[in-house]
Amino acid sequence: MSGTARIRTLPLLAPALGVVLVFMVAPMLIAGAYSFLTAGAYGGVRLPVTGEAYVRFLFDRDLDDSLIFDDTYLVIFGRSILLAAATTVLAVLIGLPVAWFMACREKRTRDLLVLAITIPFWTNLLIRTYCWVLILRDQGLVNAALIGTGVTSEPITFLYSNEAILLGLVYSFLPFMVLPIYATLERLDPRLVEAAHDLYAGRWAAFRYVVWPLAKAGVAAGTILVFVPALGAFLAPDLLGGGRKLMIGSLIHLQFTSSRNWPFGAAASMILMAFVLVALVIAARRRAGQVAP
Amino acid sequence: MTHPAAAIDDRRSPAAQPRTLVEVAGVTKAFGSGPGSVVALAAVSLSIFENEFFTLLGPSGCGKTTLLRLIAGFEHPSAGVIRLDGRDLTELPPHRRPVNTVFQSYALFPHMSVAENVAFGLERLGKPRAEITARVRHVLALVKLEAMADRRPAQLSGGQQQRVALARALAPAPRLLLLDEPLSALDQKLRREMQGELKRLQRETGFTFVLVTHDQEEALAMSDRIAVMSAGRVLQIGGPAEIYDRPATRFVADFIGEANLLPGGLVGRPGGTVAIRPERVQLVRAGEAGTADGLPGTVTTLTFLGSDVLYEVTLAGGTAIKARLRDAAPGVEAGSAVVARWAKEAERPVAEDTAGPRP
Numbered sequence: 001m002s003g004t005a006r007i008r009t010l011p012l013l014a015p016a017l018g019v020v021l022v023f024m025v026a027p028m029l030i031a032g033a034y035s036f037l038t039a040g041a042y043g044g045v046r047l048p049v050t051g052e053a054y055v056r057f058l059f060d061r062d063l064d065d066s067l068i069f070d071d072t073y074l075v076i077f078g079r080s081i082l083l084a085a086a087t088t089v090l091a092v093l094i095g096l097p098v099a100w101f102m103a104c105r106e107k108r109t110r111d112l113l114v115l116a117i118t119i120p121f122w123t124n125l126l127i128r129t130y131c132w133v134l135i136l137r138d139q140g141l142v143n144a145a146l147i148g149t150g151v152t153s154e155p156i157t158f159l160y161s162n163e164a165i166l167l168g169l170v171y172s173f174l175p176f177m178v179l180p181i182y183a184t185l186e187r188l189d190p191r192l193v194e195a196a197h198d199l200y201a202g203r204w205a206a207f208r209y210v211v212w213p214l215a216k217a218g219v220a221a222g223t224i225l226v227f228v229p230a231l232g233a234f235l236a237p238d239l240l241g242g243g244r245k246l247m248i249g250s251l252i253h254l255q256f257t258s259s260r261n262w263p264f265g266a267a268a269s270m271i272l273m274a275f276v277l278v279a280l281v282i283a284a285r286r287r288a289g290q291v292a293p
Numbered sequence: 294m295t296h297p298a299a300a301i302d303d304r305r306s307p308a309a310q311p312r313t314l315v316e317v318a319g320v321t322k323a324f325g326s327g328p329g330s331v332v333a334l335a336a337v338s339l340s341i342f343e344n345e346f347f348t349l350l351g352p353s354g355c356g357k358t359t360l361l362r363l364i365a366g367f368e369h370p371s372a373g374v375i376r377l378d379g380r381d382l383t384e385l386p387p388h389r390r391p392v393n394t395v396f397q398s399y400a401l402f403p404h405m406s407v408a409e410n411v412a413f414g415l416e417r418l419g420k421p422r423a424e425i426t427a428r429v430r431h432v433l434a435l436v437k438l439e440a441m442a443d444r445r446p447a448q449l450s451g452g453q454q455q456r457v458a459l460a461r462a463l464a465p466a467p468r469l470l471l472l473d474e475p476l477s478a479l480d481q482k483l484r485r486e487m488q489g490e491l492k493r494l495q496r497e498t499g500f501t502f503v504l505v506t507h508d509q510e511e512a513l514a515m516s517d518r519i520a521v522m523s524a525g526r527v528l529q530i531g532g533p534a535e536i537y538d539r540p541a542t543r544f545v546a547d548f549i550g551e552a553n554l555l556p557g558g559l560v561g562r563p564g565g566t567v568a569i570r571p572e573r574v575q576l577v578r579a580g581e582a583g584t585a586d587g588l589p590g591t592v593t594t595l596t597f598l599g600s601d602v603l604y605e606v607t608l609a610g611g612t613a614i615k616a617r618l619r620d621a622a623p624g625v626e627a628g629s630a631v632v633a634r635w636a637k638e639a640e641r642p643v644a645e646d647t648a649g650p651r652p
Contacts (some may be wrong), residue, residue, distance in 0.1 A: 198388070198393055200465065
């Protein structure tokens with residue numbers, strides 16, 4: 001593209017560039033800048049410039065100002081990655097059959113099912129997560145049913161565990177896995193599956209050698225759409241984990257609210273963002289390598 | 294159109310005691326249930342012989358593709374039995390039937406190379422690697438695609454994709470090869486070429502081919518035997534020449550080639566319909582010698598068809614008749630008074646078609 005052409009297209013790109021600048025680049029720059037400042041007593045930030053927030057992520061400062069390695073935040077970070085990964089795996093295991101079921105229906109049923117998948121979005125995620133609290137708590141629906149049917153006499157505590165957080169995460173992000181997989185499966189020619197059966201492939205072989213390779217692109221898109229937001233989620237860990245099992249999202253959330261440590265919250269955000277970016281680049285590299293053997 | 298009877302000589306003589314490979318016995322297929330159900334096949338029975346090129350011919354919606362899908366196992370019959378080598382196939386899923394299909398849209402696996410597509414069936418059958426490699430090479434040579442083994446289907450032309458689909462279905466050496474309108478996506482010239490190719494492959498491999506088509510010329514040119522279908526029923530089964538020369542019903546006469554369907558009373562056979570092929574009709578100018586035994590009429594249009602000339606004549610009673618002549622009749626043009634005549638044996642009495650099962 002010549003220099004003049006570039007200048008001419010600039011006005012057309014301006015709105016899009018403006019949106020990206022104001023809503024993406026600027027907040028990231030602000031967060032990046034805040035992470036190198038000092039916490040104000042009532043929130044906010046003040047000078048001097050310091051790398052203290054990043055140091056705090058790995059070390060605790062002893063009374064005599066010496067640094068002691070502290071794995072508290074690393075554990076939170078690790079738990080976040082594990083929970084997000086588990087969420088993604090479960091979402092694939094549930095989402096793939098659901099998407100396949102949907103793709104195999106007639107056109108009208110399919111449209112209804114897509115609508116059904118999006119219905120949860122009509123209600124705020126906060127309210128839906130609270131509903132899980134009501135369902136899972138000791139006096140909740142599940143325990144009432146279990147006690148009522150005599151399965152157990154004492155309520156079983158489901159809430160405030162990693163499993164409860166996982167359930168909430170899978171529930172929240174499952175549609176983001178189902179929809180992209182469905183989009184790829186819907187385009188899959190059903191004759192290909194018939195051809196596989198015709199060529200002596202049973203159900204499993206037809207899935208393994210024909211459906212799965214063609215659905216992989218949708219699974220990859222779904223994995224990004226589920227893993228990334230699940231990693232930064234704070235509603236499910238807050239409400240279903242009871243704030244005891246922190247995830248990185250809730251840790252960041254805390255720094256800007258009750259802990260009033262904005263620089264540390266900003267630093268944790270930057271670390272999270274860097275991790276996601278590296279993971280995405282590696283995934284993209286690997287996929288590019290697969291496509292062009 | 295070349296006269297199909299000219300090609301009859303090299304076909305297998307019907308006396309050569311054929312062995313039945315597929316037996317379709319009283320097969321009915323209804324889609325849906327209750328009053329809204331559609332009967333696609335109504336108690337169809339037929340036999341397909343070993344090593345023959347058998348064609349299911351009929352207009353779209355006649356049930357020919359449904360019958361093919363029933364044989365492949367993609368549909369389950371509502372009633373009746375399909376046997377292969379005497380064995381009941383009815384409860385066998387498609388992947389257990391020694392039957393392969395060439396799909397209308399080819400249905401090639403887009404994420405696999407040509408060689409991988411062709412190897413697919415052999416791999417599922419668990420053949421040893423060396424055997425698969427050899428077989429894939431052999432089959433690709435058979436369809437003249439050795440050079441394309443590493444290409445993806447998307448990198449091939451329509452005709453080449455067609456050959457891959459054929460190679461893929463031939464590779465496992467099925468007892469029966471089903472072809473669902475395999476040439477319908479190709480242009481006219483390629484189609485002619487592939488017709489010859491298919492016929493050659495069938496002869497070279499000795500496999501039994503079952504072709505589904507709505508193209509009667511294609512059916513006449515390629516088949517050993519043809520089953521003409523309409524509205525879920527088989528109207529007539531026979532060799533191409535038999536079907537063409539002795540159509541059993543009005544529909545068959547009309548669908549295969551062109552036919553003049555005249556009320557029997559007009560030619561001294563009251564009560565029925567008589568079919569006469571246009572190429573059997575001769576035209577003579579009225580008033581010339583030997584016009585006593587013909588039917589008088591007036592030429593309405595005259596169409597030049599290249600090798601032939603087609604005359605449309607309105608007979609004295611108002612009935613229209615077509616005559617297809619090799620050479621233009623001297624002095625006959627639109628508006629000419631003519632006499633149409635034909636040999637008595639050109640008249641084929643045909644049965645009326647009973648109403649189909651569709652509402």
